[in-house]
Amino acid sequence: MSKSVKVACPQCQKKAAWDSKNPYRPFCSERCKLIDLGAWASESYQIPSSPSEEEYGEYSTGLDANEKPFTPTMH
């Protein structure tokens, strides 16, 4: 008495089996799951458009400038 539950894949609307043997549920396949993940991932990746390498360089110089005012205190 094993009744398999079917759900509509959110990606392609295909009926997919909802059971523990389907690691991609509620999607019908890995492909649809990746498409869905990629859809929101690419959307959120577009928000931070500034290059992180430039930010890192600014950070290291900022730390250097922060350390400098500490040394010439005995003047």
Ligand SMILES: [Zn+2]
């Ligand atoms: Zn699908």
